[in-house]
Amino acid sequence: MNLPTPVGRQPHVAYLPPTGHHVVLGTAGTGKTVMAVLRALYLSDPGVQGSGKTLLVTYNNALVTYLNHLSNGASSALDIRTYGRFARGYLNDRGLMQGWNAIVKPNQRRSLVETAIRTTSKGYKPHTFFDRESGWFRDELSWITGMGINSEEEYLKAERLGRRTALNANLRSVVWKILEKYRELRDARGHQYDWDDIAMTVRDQLAIDGRSRLYRHVIIDEGQDLAPEEIRSLVEAIQPDGSVTFFGDYAQQIYGQGMSWRACGLMVRQTETFRDNYRNSTAIANVAIALSSQPFFGRTDELVPPVAPTAAGPKPTLVHCVSQEQEISVIQDAAKRLGSVGTVAVVARTWADADRACEGIQSNRLQSDKYFWNSAPGVYRTTYHSAKGLEFDAVLMPFCGADKVPLNDVVEALGNDDAAERESKLLYVALTRAKSDLLITYSGALTPLLPSTAGLFAEVSP
Numbered sequence: 001m002n003l004p005t006p007v008g009r010q011p012h013v014a015y016l017p018p019t020g021h022h023v024v025l026g027t028a029g030t031g032k033t034v035m036a037v038l039r040a041l042y043l044s045d046p047g048v049q050g051s052g053k054t055l056l057v058t059y060n061n062a063l064v065t066y067l068n069h070l071s072n073g074a075s076s077a078l079d080i081r082t083y084g085r086f087a088r089g090y091l092n093d094r095g096l097m098q099g100w101n102a103i104v105k106p107n108q109r110r111s112l113v114e115t116a117i118r119t120t121s122k123g124y125k126p127h128t129f130f131d132r133e134s135g136w137f138r139d140e141l142s143w144i145t146g147m148g149i150n151s152e153e154e155y156l157k158a159e160r161l162g163r164r165t166a167l168n169a170n171l172r173s174v175v176w177k178i179l180e181k182y183r184e185l186r187d188a189r190g191h192q193y194d195w196d197d198i199a200m201t202v203r204d205q206l207a208i209d210g211r212s213r214l215y216r217h218v219i220i221d222e223g224q225d226l227a228p229e230e231i232r233s234l235v236e237a238i239q240p241d242g243s244v245t246f247f248g249d250y251a252q253q254i255y256g257q258g259m260s261w262r263a264c265g266l267m268v269r270q271t272e273t274f275r276d277n278y279r280n281s282t283a284i285a286n287v288a289i290a291l292s293s294q295p296f297f298g299r300t301d302e303l304v305p306p307v308a309p310t311a312a313g314p315k316p317t318l319v320h321c322v323s324q325e326q327e328i329s330v331i332q333d334a335a336k337r338l339g340s341v342g343t344v345a346v347v348a349r350t351w352a353d354a355d356r357a358c359e360g361i362q363s364n365r366l367q368s369d370k371y372f373w374n375s376a377p378g379v380y381r382t383t384y385h386s387a388k389g390l391e392f393d394a395v396l397m398p399f400c401g402a403d404k405v406p407l408n409d410v411v412e413a414l415g416n417d418d419a420a421e422r423e424s425k426l427l428y429v430a431l432t433r434a435k436s437d438l439l440i441t442y443s444g445a446l447t448p449l450l451p452s453t454a455g456l457f458a459e460v461s462p
């Protein structure tokens with residue numbers, strides 16, 4: 001098995017009772033993923049009392065591959081899936097998936113939302129609200145659906161969790177009209193669902209499905225990035241004598257649903273907390289702690305304060321370059337040097353930037369759907385989003401100038417405050433992937449989202 005021996009609170013969590021709901025919170029590198037796998041192996045082991053078919057749900061296909069590697073060919077009683085794959089499979093089983101076209105693709109959704117905004121605006125006097133980036137509307141529609149909000153009345157009353165900008169009742173009514181128009185357009189094109197509202201249908205179907213449930217146990221890894229409606233559907237998908245175990249870290253929440261597990265049907269008296277970081281060196285953890293302590297990082301009830309580890313390692317390096325070309329050259333030199341002895345990830349905000357930073361050197365693109373886990377030394381390239389849950393000996397982060405982070409599109413769509421919160425959480429995800437070496441480059445001014453506390457970095461010029 002590729003799993004460490006559990007220590008501290010870990011064995012307690014891995015072998016929690018096989019019934020009821022459990023919530024385990026902890027910041028980066030505290031062993032949530034490895035304990036999620038250990039618990040999944042335990043609950044699916046036929047020799048264990050109360051065991052049964054188990055579903056381990058995680059964030060993307062890259063993590064499914066990683067979890068398969070960790071579980072090392074577990075029994076057929078364990079399924080490791082993304083939420084999307086679980087939902088699609090269940091609805092297919094119910095005869096409700098009419099092929100691939102059933103789920104609208106993100107670019108089609110974008111264009112349908114834009115049409116819905118234009119069409120709806122015609123019913124109103126000209127208003128700047130309709131000039132907002134369509135990204136804002138797409139995000140708001142995802143939020144409404146992910147929260148499981150079913151009517152305009154419910155939306156008008158809803159607390160806008162995870163949203164920093166207020167929205168008055170009149171504007172909410174307009175958004176609701178846009179949502180209805182979008183759904184009408186989508187149905188007319190023959191798409192039954194998008195990735196946000198598929199969970200609502202799963203719940204509706206589970207409510208009328210009299211058959212016995214396939215899974216006795218569900219374990220959720222990276223739970224902070226599932227929408228409340230997705231979690232509710234998983235809670236409802238287990239057998240009555242089974243269990244749900246939710247592992248999450250609100251410091252790494254990257255889609256801003258602002259959910260609380262309490263609102264997701266999880267009935268827990270007390271949460272378990274992991275505090276010891278087994279991945280990052282102290283110097284890297286100090287950067288993560290300083291980053292998460294900044295006022296715009298956001299707070300939720302469930303945020304667990306990170307506790308610094310004691311592992312030795314060099315201070316992270318911050319390199320001020322004169323141009324992006326120079327950044328690429330610094331990143332490539334470091335990648336070649338470190339990639340011959342360990343795993344190195346070049347992690348950028350967008351795929352275009354990750355590809356650009358690695359142009360001309362040997363590197364593997366960690367695309368979530370085409371990726372096979374390989375822990376051999378080498379250079380990998382990926383984005384902040386796709387690096388989630390993974391770890392590398394060294395992480396190299398190019399293009400951390402103020403003109404690149406936060407991403408302009410996100411600022412335009414969501415405004416400064418929401419953008420600062422989301423993008424700093426992404427930075428947090430990216431830099432906590434590093435076990436011992438972290439190198440960040442920028443040209444122009446440094447992004448204001450990185451902490452400026454003296455002494456955190458070794459600051460150099462090439």
Ligand SMILES: Nc1ncnc2c1ncn2[C@@H]1O[C@H](COP(=O)(O)OP(=O)(O)OP(=O)(O)O)[C@@H](O)[C@H]1O
Pocket residue numbers: 004005006007010026027028029030031032033034035249252277278279388389390391432
């Ligand atoms: N008891 C332990 N002994 C040794 N190493 C451990 C132990 N627990 C976890 N680790 C190691 O610590 C690292 C981080 O673990 P893991 O990936 O499970 O953390 P995580 O909480 O899921 O992190 P993140 O949320 O940042 O993805 C892994 O390399 C894991 O093998």
